[in-house]
Amino acid sequence: MNYSLILIIAFLLIGILYIFIFILLVKLKSIEKKLIDISYEDVQIIVNDLKELLVESERVSEQIDNNLREKEALLEDLVDLIDAKINRLEAISSSVPSEKDLKSQIIALYKSGKNVSEIAKDLNISVTEVNLVLKLLYEN
Incomplete structure (x- = not known):
């Protein structure tokens, strides 16, 4: 069994x-x-569509690349402009005397016998500024 x-x-x-x-x-x-x-013709259609997509994507890629290069050039120009402005500001700030220097120059010129308008002209400042410095100095 x-x-x-x-x-x-x-x-x-x-x-x-x-x-x-x-x-x-x-x-x-x-x-x-x-x-x-799926026939051979169907496969050919798909392959051709893929080739067209590839060509289109390459064209778009080139456009994007060109746009990026343009933007990069613009940014480089902006950086150059900013650097030039910074250099100009540094040059201007170094040529402008500080308040302490200006005060001492006003006092020195005043003690040398120059009048208020001559001091203002020499230092390229207003007569009011010269008067203010002298007034504050000789009031104390």
């Missing part, structure tokens, strides 16, 4: 195996049919 049970199980397993093989063959045929449905 043991052999008969084993034979029955073996036949059942072989039957199930045949069913699986049949299902696989049916699926393989359907996949093959789908592959056959």
